[in-house]
Amino acid sequence: MSESHPPRPPARSPVHAAAATDEWWRSAVIYQVYPRSFADSDGDGVGDLPGITSRLSYLGELGADAVWISPFFVSPQADGGYDVADYCDVDPVFGTLADADALIARAHELGLRVLVDLVPNHTSDKHPWFLAALAATPGSPERDWYIFRDPDPADPERLPNNWPSVFGGPAWSKAPDGQWYLHLFDSGQPDLNWENPRVRAAFLDILRFWLDRGVDGFRVDVAHGMIKAPGLPDFAHTAEDLQAGVIPTHAAPFWDQDRVHEIYRSWRQLLESYPGERAMVAEAWVQPHDRLARYVRPDEHHQAFNFAILSSAWSADALRTSITDSFRANDSVGAPTTWVLSNHDVIRHATRLGWVGDEATPQLGTRVPTPNPELGLRRARAATTLLLALPGGAYLYQGEELGLPEVLELDAHVRQDPTFRRTEGAVLGRDGCRVPIPWERHAPAFGFSPSGQSWLPQPTGFGELAMDQQEGVSGSTLELYRALLATRRSRSLGTGALAFVELGEQVVAFDITSEVGVTHVVLNLGVADWPIPAHLQILVSSSPTVTDRLPTDCAVWLADHSA
Known part of the structure; x- marks a missing residue:
């Protein structure tokens, strides 16, 4: 007859210490x-x-x-x-x-x-700094507020480099006098020269x-x-x-x-x-x-x-x-x-x-x-x-x-x-x-x-x-x-310590330990429901229908009944 053993508690992996x-x-x-x-x-x-x-x-x-x-x-x-x-x-x-x-x-x-x-x-191209730069001559102190470059004499339409704009297209546009100016975003947003x-x-x-x-x-x-x-x-x-x-x-x-x-x-x-x-x-x-x-x-x-x-x-x-x-x-x-x-x-x-x-x-x-x-x-x-x-x-x-x-x-x-x-x-x-x-x-x-x-x-x-x-x-x-924010504050989750808990490959689970106690957080991404232990009470759940089992794509905050 085999000897029975109580189930082992899930393993905990400390990841983050409480704020000092x-x-x-x-x-x-x-x-x-x-x-x-x-x-x-x-x-x-x-x-x-x-x-x-x-x-x-x-x-x-x-x-x-x-x-x-x-x-x-x-x-x-x-x-x-x-x-x-x-x-x-x-x-x-x-x-x-x-x-x-x-x-x-x-x-x-x-x-x-x-x-x-x-x-x-x-800045905007309508900012007084940029308007002053356009009104000044190439190489002037006013233009040095932004990033201007001379055109290539042999190929005036050649861009100064191949940098792209975040908003699409090249990151360079021409000023009225033919100099190029840099804009990593829209042409109406010239980059400042932080040098x-x-x-x-x-x-x-x-x-x-x-x-x-x-x-x-x-x-x-x-x-x-x-x-x-x-x-x-x-x-x-x-x-x-x-x-x-x-x-x-x-x-x-x-x-x-x-x-x-x-x-x-x-x-x-x-x-x-x-x-x-x-x-x-x-x-x-x-x-x-x-x-x-x-x-x-x-x-x-x-x-x-x-x-x-x-x-x-x-x-x-x-x-x-x-x-x-x-x-x-x-x-x-x-x-x-x-x-x-x-x-x-x-x-x-x-x-x-x-x-x-x-x-x-x-x-x-x-x-x-x-x-x-x-x-x-x-x-x-x-x-x-x-x-x-x-x-x-x-x-x-x-x-x-x-x-x-x-x-x-x-x-x-x-x-x-x-x-x-x-x-x-x-x-x-x-x-x-x-x-x-x-x-x-x-x-x-x-x-x-x-x-x-x-x-x-x-x-x-x-x-x-x-x-x-x-x-x-x-x-x-x-x-x-509202419930999440109120509970987060009352249980001091923002300054607590975090340790991951092993509850299965498709379950993200961790404990937050603060001066209030331990808050258990579980997100179920698996196909099967995750059974909520009877000794734990639900503090907040992402789904209002959760009682004793946590369905897929749902998360819950739990605490021991005695806490």
Whole structure:
């Protein structure tokens, strides 16, 4: 007769230690507002700062710690405000400086911190700096603010090098006098010359301007740009290789060059001179992980967006690897890992995860498969449940808490993304994630604008997802987010220690240990249900129907009954 043994407890693999300090940015949940699409107060169909201010209490009730506001500066809006013509004033379409001051003050009253979006790699071609450069002669100090190159006398139409624009086509355009100027994005966004000390001094002044007005920090656009390789050599690879991760980002002579870190050290010194733990987060699409970690060394940014899970395939192995590699890199420099699933540049994850086999596609290309909306939302809720349990910071993109999908059906004549224009429609671009969000099902423009106008058309289905249709409704996506954020805070998950638990190849499971106790997190990606042990109680589940078994594409937070 064989001897019976009690089942062994699952093996635990420590991955991340608890945070040693408690600065707000180490564990904050920050909500991104895209101003054009959040709330329109004056009825012109474009969201504005007073509209944001009127909805800030909603963000407090959601459970956010801070709000990041995409650019609202003076701009011709060739790229949704990321083409800045004046960094120290508000574009009239969004309001006034007084409106910005009122927004900051109201946010602080509600306990919300405010991050503004800084765009340092390039300006608008309507910025006074660039207009002065065009009015000056080649080789002048004014032109040295940007990156100009003389044409080849033997072949004036030959480009200075083979660098591509992120938005399609070459990264060079001609000034009226025949000189070439560099623009890694749209031709209306000329790249600044960060080798020029006057450019560096000007941006320190811009930082001071907003810090003096009370902002709590900055999201730094294209933080891996700015410094270019000496001599501007040809790119030895292809944009496709870069996007696919075949080569490290710094192999491109226009991205992630080592000397960019000089800039951030000077910015960090400035932020440290202000009270209140002012912070910077880097938007750096950089790989491998150890290169991204360089941006969050103790004397540089406080956070850097971690796009590993956003870009990950929907598989247990891929998710475990992304989490492990991210912690290993950031922990090595004492920085928090900052997680994100959606933003204004990528396909909303409620749609992205509904493409079976295409889960890792971050942007719309030439092919648009038909998503499964039920599957996409189910996975999106599970992915968010996983992400918000992870120690570190987290970013939410406006409308994801409503389960909004990507709007795929937009006519060509309404699309405004320069990517769509520069590729002649071959790439649809980012308009689909920027459609104004719905607040009230039966109001004009679903409560976005009192006039019913909307700068991008809203689909009819947005009415069913409106905030007023989900608020207080058990099982709604909005109430799931509120429960996740409240539980994350009450159990101190953002500053806890993480250890993976072995529950099967197709199950992502880890324990978060904090001063409150142990929170068990399980995401089931297998075909079979995962049985929930009887001694564990459900704290939050991505599916409202979960009781004693966890189905596929669902996630749950658990705690011992006695805890």
